[in-house]
Amino acid sequence: MSTAVLAEDLRRVGLAAGLAAVGFTSVEPFTEARAAIDDRRAAGLDGGMQFTFRNPARSTEPERILAGARSLVVGAWRYDVAAPASPPGEPSGRVAAYARVDHYADLRQALAVVADHLEAVGHRTRVVADDNALADRAAALRAGIGWQGKNTNILLPGRGSWFVLGAVVTSADLPPATQPVVDGCGPCTRCLTGCPTDAIIAPGVLDARRCLAWLVQAPGEIPREHRVAMGDRLYGCDDCQEVCPPNRWLGHEVEPHMGPGGSRAWVPVLDLLDATDDEVMATAGRWYVPRRDPRFLRRNALVVLGNVGDRADPRVAAVVERYVRSDDDLLAAHAVWAARRLGLDQLVALAPAGPAVDAERNALAP
């Protein structure tokens, strides 16, 4: 079978399995991505992230994934962004669209169908999606799936950026994309100005130390200077995609295979702060939570409560007081912040002394 015929078969099979786009590229190292990761790490813009920053060579040399690999079949999976308004009368944390359903499981399943097709004709394969083994955007860019926007997301022509990305690494020889997708950003700068923390410090360059999508996943404190801007975000941040004109033109249409993602768009934070460890982690599902420790989600919930809670609601005051009295210094400090933000200053003195609490008490009111 010619490589062109095999590629067409794979594209057909991938699209039939639900992929929104399928592209091909070689396993040549992603030298630009490697240099960008190294530069960002050297400049401190990685903010301590691991992922592809942990071992950049490993993430940018796809041959390491599968001995004898020749090609990557890159796929994009569209996810639903439609969501109901936040529930009235209930302080709720917002969940970014990509994290409401395990879209990576759907993506991997579709890529596995492509892999099965390759295996059936004698090739070896490995599926990788959101895996530290591959810089997915670099692969999608070179496979001609889309262009890289100034917000660093891959946008598909005419279809925007609400996609997750993955690949099948294979021993098969497949015809690589030769034409990059034309940059569709033009003079637009909406994502740079629309980011609540100015985390996109130059077109295509993100400072993770300021990016809310990272800060809600990072261990340690949420930096004080970004807590108000965090607003109601419990997990993830979609602002630089929501303001993006190609996404706005599309509206929020739902494709049939996308599933009821909207149902997990909001998490009631008082319930989360009352929940047991197991219940908190059940809410998190497959979200990235440092060391799978529920306190980091509680920390996020306290910031959300400080931003959107109603001080006159006795349940709000009771939950904040319970956390102010916590012997977990990190949580008590975030509760002290929430108490002051809500105007419940009488609670501040109840916090047990500790490095984070003391710093919080000495800081200016939010």
Ligand code: B12
């Ligand atoms: C680390 C990581 C993050 C970090 C850092 C993101 C970043 N921009 O670097 C954090 C936690 C902040 C994050 C956030 C999000 N992420 Co993320 N993340 C990753 C991960 C694990 C690695 C990405 C990486 O290697 N970054 C390193 C930097 C150096 O890469 P880069 O920014 O693409 O670098 C290129 C550009 O800077 C470009 N460049 C250089 N100069 C210029 C100049 C111009 C003008 C332009 C346009 C480009 C450009 O060259 C570089 C090399 O190619 C991947 C999964 C994976 N295994 O690849 C998912 C991934 C990138 N994330 C994804 C998603 C969905 C998100 C969020 C939307 C989730 C959310 N709603 O909260 C946000 C988006 C925030 C944003 N604007 O990027 C998707 C992206 C899908 C898409 N359509 O692009 C991925 C691919 C996961 C997946 N498999 O689907 N993420």
Ligand code: SF4
């Ligand atoms: S994800 Fe949010 S905080 Fe991060 S760059 Fe985009 S808009 Fe800014």
Ligand code: SF4
């Ligand atoms: S908001 Fe504008 S500049 Fe940013 S990614 Fe979208 S089109 Fe490009």
